[in-house]
Amino acid sequence: MRHESVPMYWRNIPQYYRLVAKRCRQCGAVYFPPALRCRCGSAELEDYDELPHEGRLVEYTVLYQVGTDFLKQKPLIVGLVELNGGVRAVGQIVDAQPDRLAPGTRVELVFRRVAVDGRHGLIMYGYKFRPVQP
Amino acid sequence: MTGVYVVGAALRPAGRHYGENIDDMAAEVLGKALADAGVDIEALFVASSTTELVNRQQILGAYILESLGIDKIPAFRVECGDGSGGAAVTAAYYALASGEYGCVAVVGVDKPNDVLSNQQVDVYAAVMDTYFERYFGFTPLSHAALMAKMYLKRHGYKYEDLAAWAVLMHERGAENPYAYFRRRVKLEDVLSSEYTSEPLRLYDVAPLVDGAAAAVLCRDRRDGPRIMSVAVATNAVPFNMRSEYDTLYSLREAAARAYKAAGISPRDVAAAEVHDSLSIFGVLAVEGLGLAERGGALAALKRGGLRVNMSGGLKARGNALGATGVYQLVEVAWQLVGREFKRADGRYGVVHSMGGVDRTSAVIVVGL
Numbered sequence: 001m002r003h004e005s006v007p008m009y010w011r012n013i014p015q016y017y018r019l020v021a022k023r024c025r026q027c028g029a030v031y032f033p034p035a036l037r038c039r040c041g042s043a044e045l046e047d048y049d050e051l052p053h054e055g056r057l058v059e060y061t062v063l064y065q066v067g068t069d070f071l072k073q074k075p076l077i078v079g080l081v082e083l084n085g086g087v088r089a090v091g092q093i094v095d096a097q098p099d100r101l102a103p104g105t106r107v108e109l110v111f112r113r114v115a116v117d118g119r120h121g122l123i124m125y126g127y128k129f130r131p132v133q134p
Numbered sequence: 135m136t137g138v139y140v141v142g143a144a145l146r147p148a149g150r151h152y153g154e155n156i157d158d159m160a161a162e163v164l165g166k167a168l169a170d171a172g173v174d175i176e177a178l179f180v181a182s183s184t185t186e187l188v189n190r191q192q193i194l195g196a197y198i199l200e201s202l203g204i205d206k207i208p209a210f211r212v213e214c215g216d217g218s219g220g221a222a223v224t225a226a227y228y229a230l231a232s233g234e235y236g237c238v239a240v241v242g243v244d245k246p247n248d249v250l251s252n253q254q255v256d257v258y259a260a261v262m263d264t265y266f267e268r269y270f271g272f273t274p275l276s277h278a279a280l281m282a283k284m285y286l287k288r289h290g291y292k293y294e295d296l297a298a299w300a301v302l303m304h305e306r307g308a309e310n311p312y313a314y315f316r317r318r319v320k321l322e323d324v325l326s327s328e329y330t331s332e333p334l335r336l337y338d339v340a341p342l343v344d345g346a347a348a349a350v351l352c353r354d355r356r357d358g359p360r361i362m363s364v365a366v367a368t369n370a371v372p373f374n375m376r377s378e379y380d381t382l383y384s385l386r387e388a389a390a391r392a393y394k395a396a397g398i399s400p401r402d403v404a405a406a407e408v409h410d411s412l413s414i415f416g417v418l419a420v421e422g423l424g425l426a427e428r429g430g431a432l433a434a435l436k437r438g439g440l441r442v443n444m445s446g447g448l449k450a451r452g453n454a455l456g457a458t459g460v461y462q463l464v465e466v467a468w469q470l471v472g473r474e475f476k477r478a479d480g481r482y483g484v485v486h487s488m489g490g491v492d493r494t495s496a497v498i499v500v501g502l
Contacts, residue, residue, distance in 0.1 A: 012265050033266040033372060059379075061279035063271075063331040065339070067256040070271040078276040078331075080374065088374045090277075092270060098332075114270060126270060 004117050009124050014049070016126035017111060019089065023048035030087050053109035054132065055083035062098050069115040081107055081129055095130040106132040136231045138361045140500070142171020142350035143464040148314040148343040148452035150247045156182075156189045159346045160243035161201035167239060167348035168202075175350060176235040178209040181222035181242035183456035185211075187257045188248050198241065215261035216411055218242065219459020220487020220496025223349070224364040227498075230353040237352040242457030246342035254342050258455075261490035263372065275339060277373055277491045278412035279331035285380040285414060286333070289429035293333045297324040298435050299413040300337035300449055307450020311474065312461070314343045314452035338413040340447070345454025347461040359467040362482070362499040363395035369492050380429070382415070384495035385422035385486055392484070393424075396499035400424030404480025405469040406442040407462035409488035409495075411453050416443065419486045423497070444475055459487030459496060466500050 014020035015033060022031045022045040024038035030048055037043050060079035070076060077093040079101075093101065094112060107129040114126040144166035151159060160180070168175065180195040191197065195209025212222035219242040226240045246254050255273055262268040262277075286296060301321055307313035319337065327336035351361065367387035369376075376383070393399060400423060408423065410416025420431040420442055434440050445451045445465045448458060466483035469475045485498040 008265070012269075015266065016269075032374070033263070059280050059283050061276055061283065061331045061333075062329065063273070063276040063279070064328070065255055065273070065275055065330045066252075066271060067259055067268075067273065068252050069256075071252060073271070076271050076276070078272060078280070080280055090267070090270075090272060090280075090374045124269070 004122060004124060006122060009122065018049055019051045019053070019109065019127060021048045021051055021087070022046065032087055032089060051087055052084040055081045055107060057093070057101060057103055057105040057107055058082050058088065059103055060093055060101055077101070079107070079129060092128040093130065094128045101131065108132050137354050137356065138227050138230045138351055139355055140349050140358045140361065140463070140467045141173060141352045141355055142167045143467060144170055144348050145312045145461060145464055146346040147312045148345040148454055151245065151344040152247065156185060156191060156243055156245045157194060157197035158201055159245065159344070160194070160198045160241050163346040164198060164239060164241045164348040165202055167350050171350035173237045173350060173352060175207065175237050175239045177207055177229060177238040179222045179226040179238060179240045180209060180211040181218040181240060181456045181460055182211060182244055183213060183215050183218050184244050184246060184257050187260060188245060213456070214494050215489035216453065216455045216458060217409070217487045217489025217494050217496060218456035219462065220485060220498060221366055221459070221489070221494070223459060223463050223498055224366050224496050226351055227361055227364045230351060235353070237350060239348060239350045240460055241346065241348040242454070242460030243346040244455035244457050245344045246455060247344045258342065261493065267373070274491050275331045275334065275412060278414050279334045281379045282334055282414035285418070288380050291432050294321070294325065295432040295436065296413055296417065297321055297337065298432070299410065299416055300324045302435065302440065303410065303443060303447045303449035306444050307446025310445050310451060313446045313450050314341055315446065315450040334412065334414070340411045340449045340453040343452030343454050345452060345457040345461065347457050347464055349460060349464055359470050359500050359502055362398070362501045363392045364496065364498050365391035365395065366494065366496045367391070368494045373491060380418070382418045382422040382488070382492045382495065384492050385419055385488065385497065388495045388497040389423050392497035392499050396501065398482050398499060402480065402482045403484050405444065405466050405478035405483030406486070407445060407465050408442055408447065408486040409458070410443065410447040410449050413449065415488065416447055416449070419488070423484060423486060444469055459485065462487060463498060463500070470500060470502050
């Protein structure tokens, strides 16, 4: 995109940096990205910052057609990851050779640069995943 | 039951229309549809996905009506990403069924070729969750690729089975005067094309095209195919939290409602246009509409038994984003009466218009 919004980036930092989710006080369901109301009907959701930072790859793809912010990074490995405990997240898989990945590969969360706003120089960060070295 | 009829329609060949502004392109096709219908309209519904992102234009309806000199009537814009067309037809249907209007028009238009191809990726990525998907570089293509991989594995198919979709769509597109790609391709062409998001290749991705389509709808004027029912369903579950990846949830819900309201079953469907913005979505849509059993669409394709997307689908006609659903409505209506297309072997047709990666689906049942 031509340029990103600073407040839009800033207000989502808890999710981008630390996977802060919401958990229902009534039934315990976890929502990532955060939701305002639980499927059980309860509106009592609390911040939940204890999502595990390790999990396993469910499936992945290597994406070659990317947007303008990602041209220098292409191709991107995009993976659906099941964190320990069962909550899933989609994230870029980094420090990895695609042909060495497979469903079930153990991955861990890392903190990385996501994109740089070319006009204003804003650097945006967020979580990605990398394979756990055996 | 109120009857809503498609009394006039017009399509613009999909393509790269560098020489025209978006409002004029929509006005031209709307003018033709109005001439075809021979009625005056009381309201206009505009389906457009990218008018702000690409053309920096809002209130597009007012500028379209300005070009035609149609004064005073209301104009509404409906945006559901690449599913805007089906949603706008649904809104127009409700406006007629409410009794408020007797005749309205729906015009769909988008001009993705007004920006460069990598900017098109930025524009199309706006149908993703902007904060938690687009931010990280994900696009409809990346998520379709994940779904394709899981679908193929779960149902025991190879990529070659999926590649047959593009071959079939190009075969159909070759016969459609409004299609962007009017040439046949071989399976080897698909298999040797570059990866876009593995396992998906270039031929699995529908080209974004400039397009405009219009339909004039009237209440209780039995002068054309009838819209039997409409239904829209949204999927409120984010991609990462979905329990199944080999199905289109929003479509299944919308299809069940639309079939029930029309009083027909999938066996009655003789013409269908589905949203194959990515090949796997077309396959899943065939199953979601009940035209093949779950996991059975590619087997049906292999047997040669798939009578969907006689237009060539988004793959060959082109993905005109917000205009796509209006193209599909007109194509199905015309197939039922044998106008521009070979006449369908039956009385009922169905449209599937989808926004994003199974975020919202509209299903429209058309009958004679």
